Amino acid sequence: MDGKIKIHKGLDIPIGGAAERRTSDMRLIKTYGIQPSDFVGLTPRLDVREGDLVEVGQAVVCDKNNPKIQLTSPVCGTVKEIRRGERRAIEAVVIEKSEEQKSWHRDPASLQSREGIIEAMIDCGLWTMVRQRPFGTIANPDDNPRDIFISLFDSAPLGPCPNWAVNWQWLAAGLNALSLLTDGKVHVCGREVQSSRFKVQGSENIVFHEVSGPHPAGNIGTQIAAIAPLNKGERVWTMNPQDVVTLGQLVTTGDYRPERLVAVTGPAAAHPQYYRITPGASLGEVLNGQLSSKDYPKLDAANGFGTRIISGNVLSGRKATLDGFLGAYDSQVTLIEEGDSYDFMGWLMPGLRKHSFSRTFLSGLMPKNWFTVHGSRFMINGFGFNFNTNLHGGVRPLVFTGNFERVFPFDIYPTQLIKAAIIGDIDLMEQLGIYEVEPEDLALCEYIDPSKTEIQAIIRKALELCRKESV
Amino acid sequence: MRRAGSRWQAAVSGLRGFIDKIKPTFSEGGKMAWLQSTFEAFETFAFTPNTTTKQGAHIRDAVDMKRSMITVVIALMPALLFGMWNIGWQHFSLIGGQSSFWACFAFGLVRMLPLIAVSYIVGLAIEFAFAQIRHHEVNEGFLVTGLIIPMIVPVTTPLWQLALAVAFAVVIGKEVFGGTGMNFLNPALVARAFLFFAYPTHMSGDSVWTAAKWWGTDAIAGATPLGEMMGGGIRPSASLLDMFVGTVAGSTCETSAIAILIGALMLLGSGIASWRIMLSVFVGGGAMGLLFNLIGANSYMQLPFYYHYVMGGFMFGAVFMATDPVTSAQTNIGKWIYGLLIGLFAVLLRVVNPAYPEGMMLSILLMNCFAPLIDHCVVAANIRKRKKRWVRAQTVGSGQRVAGSNKDIK
Numbered sequence: 001m002d003g004k005i006k007i008h009k010g011l012d013i014p015i016g017g018a019a020e021r022r023t024s025d026m027r028l029i030k031t032y033g034i035q036p037s038d039f040v041g042l043t044p045r046l047d048v049r050e051g052d053l054v055e056v057g058q059a060v061v062c063d064k065n066n067p068k069i070q071l072t073s074p075v076c077g078t079v080k081e082i083r084r085g086e087r088r089a090i091e092a093v094v095i096e097k098s099e100e101q102k103s104w105h106r107d108p109a110s111l112q113s114r115e116g117i118i119e120a121m122i123d124c125g126l127w128t129m130v131r132q133r134p135f136g137t138i139a140n141p142d143d144n145p146r147d148i149f150i151s152l153f154d155s156a157p158l159g160p161c162p163n164w165a166v167n168w169q170w171l172a173a174g175l176n177a178l179s180l181l182t183d184g185k186v187h188v189c190g191r192e193v194q195s196s197r198f199k200v201q202g203s204e205n206i207v208f209h210e211v212s213g214p215h216p217a218g219n220i221g222t223q224i225a226a227i228a229p230l231n232k233g234e235r236v237w238t239m240n241p242q243d244v245v246t247l248g249q250l251v252t253t254g255d256y257r258p259e260r261l262v263a264v265t266g267p268a269a270a271h272p273q274y275y276r277i278t279p280g281a282s283l284g285e286v287l288n289g290q291l292s293s294k295d296y297p298k299l300d301a302a303n304g305f306g307t308r309i310i311s312g313n314v315l316s317g318r319k320a321t322l323d324g325f326l327g328a329y330d331s332q333v334t335l336i337e338e339g340d341s342y343d344f345m346g347w348l349m350p351g352l353r354k355h356s357f358s359r360t361f362l363s364g365l366m367p368k369n370w371f372t373v374h375g376s377r378f379m380i381n382g383f384g385f386n387f388n389t390n391l392h393g394g395v396r397p398l399v400f401t402g403n404f405e406r407v408f409p410f411d412i413y414p415t416q417l418i419k420a421a422i423i424g425d426i427d428l429m430e431q432l433g434i435y436e437v438e439p440e441d442l443a444l445c446e447y448i449d450p451s452k453t454e455i456q457a458i459i460r461k462a463l464e465l466c467r468k469e470s471v
Numbered sequence: 472m473r474r475a476g477s478r479w480q481a482a483v484s485g486l487r488g489f490i491d492k493i494k495p496t497f498s499e500g501g502k503m504a505w506l507q508s509t510f511e512a513f514e515t516f517a518f519t520p521n522t523t524t525k526q527g528a529h530i531r532d533a534v535d536m537k538r539s540m541i542t543v544v545i546a547l548m549p550a551l552l553f554g555m556w557n558i559g560w561q562h563f564s565l566i567g568g569q570s571s572f573w574a575c576f577a578f579g580l581v582r583m584l585p586l587i588a589v590s591y592i593v594g595l596a597i598e599f600a601f602a603q604i605r606h607h608e609v610n611e612g613f614l615v616t617g618l619i620i621p622m623i624v625p626v627t628t629p630l631w632q633l634a635l636a637v638a639f640a641v642v643i644g645k646e647v648f649g650g651t652g653m654n655f656l657n658p659a660l661v662a663r664a665f666l667f668f669a670y671p672t673h674m675s676g677d678s679v680w681t682a683a684k685w686w687g688t689d690a691i692a693g694a695t696p697l698g699e700m701m702g703g704g705i706r707p708s709a710s711l712l713d714m715f716v717g718t719v720a721g722s723t724c725e726t727s728a729i730a731i732l733i734g735a736l737m738l739l740g741s742g743i744a745s746w747r748i749m750l751s752v753f754v755g756g757g758a759m760g761l762l763f764n765l766i767g768a769n770s771y772m773q774l775p776f777y778y779h780y781v782m783g784g785f786m787f788g789a790v791f792m793a794t795d796p797v798t799s800a801q802t803n804i805g806k807w808i809y810g811l812l813i814g815l816f817a818v819l820l821r822v823v824n825p826a827y828p829e830g831m832m833l834s835i836l837l838m839n840c841f842a843p844l845i846d847h848c849v850v851a852a853n854i855r856k857r858k859k860r861w862v863r864a865q866t867v868g869s870g871q872r873v874a875g876s877n878k879d880i881k
Contacts, residue, residue, distance in 0.1 A: 015530070231861040314529045336530065339523055344483045346519030347537035354533035358742040360542045361533055389523040393535020394515055394608050397652030399797055402745050402806070415801055416850050431854040439527075446528045450535050451652075456527040 005189070005226045007213030009409040011357055011444050013157045015314065015387050017335075019263035023165065023274040027259070031080070031282035033092040033325030034060050034071050038318075039128065041137040041467060042069070044090050052079045057104035057124040057256055060093050069138050072125025074258045074278045076101050092325060095280075104256035111251040114180045121247070124256040128328065129243040133224065133236050134435035135467045145182045145237040147228065150175065152190035152198070152241050153211075155218030156313035156440075160263035160332050162274060163194060167245055172200040174248030179203035182237070189223045216409065221441040225410045230436050242331055262326065264290055266314070266335040267387060268307045277326070283309060283333065284322040290335060308389050310334040315443035316456060339390025346392070353386040357403065357448040396451040407444040412436060414445055418455055421462035426469055429462055439463070490514055508602040512609035540611040542741050546734035547618055547724075547791065553717055554724025555579030558626050561681045561720055582682050583723060586621035589630050593637045594620075601646045612651035612658075612797075613641070619659040619791060622724035623784060623832075624666060625679040632670050636662040656839045657798045663832050675828065680720040695720045697783040697821065697828040705770045707782065714781040725787040728780065735790040744794040747803060748810040752789035753780065755814025763822055771822050779818050788817070788831035793838075800842040802849040809845055813838045 036044035043064040048054060054077060059070035077097040085091040104124050110116045118141050121127040132139040139145070153161055179186045186206045190198055195210050209227060216222045220238045224230055239247070242260050250256050258279050265272045269290050277286060291307055310317035311327040314334050318327055326333065343349075351361030363385065404414040412433040420428040439456035446455040496503045497510035514520075515537070524531060559575030570578075594617045602609040620637055644661035645654040667674045677694040696707035696719055709719045717727025725731075738744035760776025767773045779785055793799060793813050800809035813834050820830025827833060 013530070229860065231857075231864045233861075234864065308523075308529060310529055316527075317529065319526075319529070334529075340521045342487060342521050343519035344487075345517065347516075347535065347541060351533060356533045358532070358534045358539070360538050360741045360743065387530050389529050390519075390531070391522045391524055392519065392531050392533045393537060394520060394522075396536045396608075396610060397650070399536065399612075399652045402747075402796065402801065402803065403742070405803060411853065411856070413802060413850055413853060416846075431857065432850070433853075433857055443528050447530065448532045448534075450532070450539050452531065452535065454525075454527045 003207075003209050003227075005209050005211045005213075005217075005223070007211065007217040007222060007226070007409045009406055010155075010214035010216055011407045011448070012155075012214045013314075013387075013447070014355065014385055015157045015267065016385070017266040017269050017272045018158050019160060019265050019272045019274050021164065021274070023162075023261065023276055026275045026277045026281065026286060029277060029281045029285045030097050031285060032073070032075055032077070032095045032097065032278065032280040033083075033282065034073070034095070034280055035092045035325055035328065036061055036071065036090050038328035039071070039138055040135065041464070042071075044071075046082065046090065046093070048079050048093065050079050050082055053077075053098075054079060054095060055102060055104075056258075059125070060095070061090065063138075066140065068122055068141060069128065070122070070125060071128055074125075074280045106250075106254045106256075108251060108254040111177070111254065117177050117180060117251065120250065120256075124250070126243065126247060126250065126256060126258070129246075130237050130239050131329075133220070133230055133238060133438070135463055136438050137467070139235075139237045143235055145184065146230075146234045147184035148178050148182050148186045148237045148239075149220050149224055149227075150178075150186065150188045150239060150241060150244055151218050151220050151223055152188060152194050153218045154313075154332070155215040156315055156332075156443075157215070158263070158265035158272075158332065158334060159215075159218060159313060160261070160265075160274070161191075162261045162263070163197070165261055165274070166197075166241070167248070168197055168199070170245045170248030170252060171241065172248065173252045174244035174246070175200055175206050176203050177247055177251045178237075178239070178244065179205045184236075187223070187227050189218075189227075213409075216441060216444060219438075219441055221436065221438050222409055225412075225436055229411070229433075232430055232435060240329060240331065260331055262286065262331050262333060264333045264335070266310075266333075268335040268337050279326065279328065281326050283311065283320055283324050283326060286326065286333065287322065287335070306338060308336050308338050310336065314387075315447060316440040337388040339388030341390075343390070354392075355385040355387065357407070358450075391452055393450065393452055395453070398449075398451050398453055403448055404442075404445040407448060408442065410436060410441070414442060418442070418445075418453070418458060421458045424462065424465055426466055429466060434459075434462060434466060486517060490517065505603065508607065508609050509599050512599065512602075515608070536611045539743055540614045542743050543615045543738065543791075544618060546737035546741075546743075547615075547622065549730040549733040550724045550727060550787065551583075551618070551622060552576075553727040553730040554622060555583050557717055557726055558582050558682055558723060560718060565681050578682075582626055583621065585630055586624070586626075586628065586633060586723070587618065589634050590620045590637050591617045593634045594641050597638060597641045597646070601650065605650070607650070610651040612645075616640070616658045620662045623659065623663050623722045623787065625674060626682045626723050627679045628666065628673060632666060632673060635669075636665045639665045652797055655798055655843065656836060657792055657795050660792060660832055660836050660839075664836060667832070680722070695783065695828070696778075697721075700771050700774065700782070700821075701825075701828045703770065706774065707778070711778065711781065714778075722784060722787075725784045728786045731786045731790050738790065738794070744790070745796070745799070745806055747806040748794045748799055749789055751807045751810025752793050752814040752817075755811035756780065756785060756789075756818045757814070758811075759815045759818035763818070776818075779821065783821075783829045784831045785817060788835055789814070792831075792835050798839045798842065800845045800849075802846050805842070805845040805849045808849075809838055809842055812841070 036042055044061045045064045047059045047062055054073040056076055057072050060073050061071040063069040073095055075097045077095045080096040081094040083091040106120050111120055128138050130139040175186055189209045189211045192210055198208055200206050211217050260277055260279050262275050262277050309320045311320040311333055312318055312330045313332055352363050354361045354363055408414045417432045420432055439459045442455050442459055495501050497507050556576045556579055558579030562578055563570040594613050598613050599609055640658040640662035644656050644658040648654045677698055680695050696709055696714055699707050713719055715728045719726050739746050756779050757776050760779050763772040800806045816834035817830040820833055
């Protein structure tokens with residue numbers, strides 16, 4: 001039943017700074033934060049106050065609209081601070097880890113049924129890692145999803161791919177547990193290198209698909225579209241592979257040990273490598289030593305001058321600061337130089353070190369050397385590319401069309417969908433397939449757009465509009 | 472070398488310093504705030520801005536509208552330079568004098584520069600004014616339009632007529648719809664059509680295509696290949712090779728197929744223009760020409776189909792005008808249909824319409840009007856497919872469906 005999927009359209013951006021295969025243990029980090037804004041559509045209600053003692057798996061914040069959904073503490077410790085932003089919105093609940101750590105435990109025998117697994121996942125907080133499509137919200141435990149999709153690889157620029165560190169047994173256990181949660185299939189997508197290591201015994205509902213091709217081949221949205229596109233009214237669930245491993249550990253041993261391998265990447269990272277951390281870790285502590293001393297004095301936590309810290313990848317990650325925390329769903333931090341400088345006649349210069357999907361710069365004519373790491377392609381050319389956060393031009397009306405289609409492997413007309421999203425026409429968006437995409441699926445369109453339109457923000461807003469309308 | 476480099480850097484940073492110093496005067500609240508858009512246009516001309524990404528993708532492709540437009544302008548250069556030389560060549564051939572390459576070129580340059588200057592000055596003045604009123608940045612689209620307009624008119628076009636045509640094209644063809652990106656007709660062709668219908672005596676006949684005297688025209692000028700065919704000729708008097716190279720009478724810069732093809736290579740190589748549109752225009756024109764060859768009712772119909780490619784403005788229209796991303800079809804399938812129909816109608820209008828020698832202009836304008844309809848039909852097919860899939864899912868029921876595998880996403 002295993003199939004092969006080949007993605008033809010897309011783009012691998014040749015940015016430098018991939019993580020080396022080296023892991024440092026950073027589970028000793030002191031400060032952790034829970035950021036309700038990481039969760040789409042969640043209206044936070046505080047369950048703790050400053051100074052409270054919390055344990056692993058204890059609810060800290062819950063969703064006003066569905067109190068079953070709770071964000072829990074990843075460690076035992078004290079609530080140090082409730083950080084608030086504009087209009088007193090909860091920005092983060094900061095927890096300081098205590099010396100003594102207890103683990104969350106449940107008898108594994110109670111974790112062999114759908115109800116048991118869901119109840120335990122909700123209780124320990126692992127449930128928040130299950131997201132539904134459409135809309136990208138935390139899944140509703142009362143739903144029966146059509147299918148569950150897991151992508152074992154990250155094709156985004158510098159996306160982490162720690163195959164060597166995956167506990168394949170726990171992964172298989174986690175997938176078997178997931179297969180109990182749906183009447184449909186559990187579709188697992190991986191690269192060719194992963195197919196040989198992937199052996200799951202047990203449920204027949206687990207299907208492995210071997211995916212090849214450029215980014216966004218690793219995006220869940222691309223894989224759903226290739227395997228069984230989402231129709232209006234249908235729901236599917238998805239989880240990051242590392243969380244499936246955590247789930248596998250939970251159902252095997254009964255212990256909830258939230259842990260994540262995080263890649264610190266990017267051209268501005270001093271030593272791109274992996275770190276083993278507990279989710280929600282303080283970025284300031286994770287990135288200790290990663291920002292070269294040259295940049296450090298310039299680094300202003302408030303506006304991040306000098307180097308931009310991104311929780312996630314350069315295409316769809318979130319801008320973060322040193323006093324912030326790793327995003328709830330992120331297993332990558334990217335460091336990249338801020339491009340807040342002027343470029344003399346930039347529109348006319350040959351541009352040997354500028355990257356463009358179009359071939360309007362001399363860099364496009366340089367010989368290319370591609371090499372493959374963990375199934376993702378990388379490129380070096382003689383001059384190397386200089387990537388920074390400069391917008392490279394002014395914002396204009398959407399003019400150049402036909403390019404989006406070349407990096408968007410869906411049976412959807414991206415230009416028309418974006419235009420429908422701009423005018424907020426829900427009927428038209430539904431007809432054009434808004435439910436099949438997440439903002440990250442159009443990130444490459446945003447990257448190559450010469451009009452510099454903020455496409456991901458437009459799609460996020462449109463999806464929110466559709467979600468509120470459908471409730 | 473190093474000293475030159477540091478001097479250059481000093482000059483650049485000096486310019487930057489000067490711009491930063493005068494910037495407040497042109498910003499909101501400054502004395503010259505009414506010139507803000509103009510100032511910004513010149514500032515971003517000199518320096519790509521230092522704006523960084525705020526949300527969404529943190530890195531962006533280096534290409535922007537300025538780069539895209541300047542690529543098209545560079546692609547127009549071979550045709551423009553050849554056109555300048557050809558203006559002189561036609562002139563000296565007509566008056567019978569011998570002349571060097573540089574004399575021809577200099578003559579053409581002198582005739583061409585006023586046309587280009589008038590086009591840019593009138594057009595950009597209107598663009599800047601509209602940008603200022605709307606508090607927008609000035610759009611780069613006119614860099615291309617303003618150069619194309621003088622390239623597709625007869626060399627003898629009076630400057631005041633050109634100025635009127637440019638003003639009409641920018642205001643009625645573009646700005647009333649909201650500016651670049653919102654217009655549905657190609658502004659350069661709107662200017663050409665304006666001239667054609669408002670001043671027909673200056674735009675047709677045999678005399679307008681060659682600058683016989685320094686200013687104005689003379690009655691003994693040679694006919695264009697299209698004019699000869701309209702007049703009932705068996706073949707144009709110029710050879711196929713002459714027409715391919717471009718040493719024939721015609722609009723200023725549209726005669727040389729080879730110069731335009733060099734531009735086409737630049738456009739396709741840089742990925743700016745759609746190869747689907749370009750190719751399908753040629754296929755459509757060729758198909759219609761072949762069909763006429765089969766009918767063969769008169770000498771024009773018997774003209775081998777490939778003659779149409781090198782006569783008149785077919786090549787220029789296919790490469791530089793049909794591919795305008797704003798006014799062409801926007802879906803890939805739509806682009807094929809759009810291009811095919813442009814080619815078909817261009818040859819159809821040439822051969823069977825007694826009023827207009829050149830069918831390309833009207834054909835592209837016609838398909839500009841139909842491009843949204845073509846796209847609508849293509850998108851509607853996608854919508855129907857999605858709806859069918861939804862209906863099927865409803866009837867089968869969730870969980871029962873069999874997921875497809877071994878799929879190839881093209």
